[in-house]
Amino acid sequence: MANSAWSEKIHKLLCRMNNFYLPGSCRADCCKFEIDGVQVGWIPPHVASLLTRYPEVFCPPRDGAVSLCHSLDTYERRSKAVDAVLQTLRQNGSLTCLKGWRDEKFSVMPKFSDPPLLWMERAATSLFGIKRFGVHINGYTVSDSGEVSMWLARRSPTKQTYPGLLDNVAAGGLAAGVGIKHTLVKECQEEACIPAAIAEKAQPVTTVSYTYEDEEGVFVESQFVFDLELPLEFKPRVGDGEVQDFYLLPIDKVKELLASDDFKPNSAMVVLDFLIRHSFIEPDTEPFYQEFVAGLHQTL
Structure with missing residues (x-):
């Protein structure tokens, strides 16, 4: 895919996920x-x-x-x-x-x-x-030669929302009275069988915020984002049935998939933020760099 076509698709995704701010909303x-x-x-x-x-x-x-x-x-x-x-x-x-x-x-x-x-x-x-607040975890590995790969989940076909789409390795909404780190460890264990001893090493890195409307109402959302470097020998496993499979993919492939219809939209935003923070997307070569950064951090 040509870089300009990829950039346009990602820009459209961010506009859609922030359409509450647009004229005509x-x-x-x-x-x-x-x-x-x-x-x-x-x-x-x-x-x-x-x-x-x-x-x-x-x-x-x-x-x-x-x-x-x-x-x-x-x-x-x-x-x-x-x-x-x-x-x-x-x-x-x-x-x-x-x-x-x-x-x-x-x-x-x-x-x-x-x-x-x-x-x-x-x-x-x-x-x-x-x-609404949630927790999303970027699970990734770094090879001995320094190559970064990312673990992605494929959502269960029976999920109530976005069935069958690609997702972060683990994620979940913040229920009333439950803390962020507790939710992170719980979702890692339940969805991906990541032991607490590993999940607790996740680093809080940012929030990704956006507001969109659809026929069901107005969605004002902010995700607490964590990066979790997983051991090279570790493989996530299907836990509570919310996920049907896991894939370890090179970053170039992950970037390509972001612009497809195969990715849960807000999870694609979380991965996009990872790519920016880890310099896989750079301002000298990405014409929409500023729009990407702004679109990931829109707050009312």
Whole structure:
């Protein structure tokens, strides 16, 4: 593939994963989602109209914002009240994202370092444009001659999202109340049978952040990224069934695959960031270098 064609495809991927910022997105029509006057999300118009049916939980839209009722003044009360609404919306079946209900609790807060204001079912977070956090691990090897290769996972064909696509060696969402390093070790063990003694050597290197919209809502996501150099003799193994296979590939092949439709989009972004940080993509030869860097670190 010609370098210019590869660059164009990667640039389009980053634009797609940040389409909430582009002209023509629903951003101008979204309501801010506020709790005690602090914004924690973005509610698309079709969702805001549904929430008016639940005035005991959500105040009517005012000044471009939907707020939780002030009587819901604790973490527990907010979480219970919002979950009851979501369970009702799930029963009537009109919102497709709720058909993927996971029974996973995600924390809702303005910034990651802030105390959570409530928890929300993971499948519903896109209805409120809640910031979602996860952990992604770049598993790689360095040969005796210095050649870098990367371990990629092939997602199970039965996965709820992006079935059968290429992925990082391990990754997972941050559930409410669970730490980053704990999630990293757990996902490495469960998905790739990487022992804790190896997983704990992973180095935190950056975050990759982006915001996109689709028919299911607004996805405001930030991934905590780790690099994990794996021993040359170690081979990841299929663990909990979320992955069907693992491949150890040279970096040139990994780079080529990034521009294909065979890669989970946000995981492709994580690998792109690895290629930039390890100087496999350089500003003298990559015309979109600045756009790549900016597109990997978009925050609202």
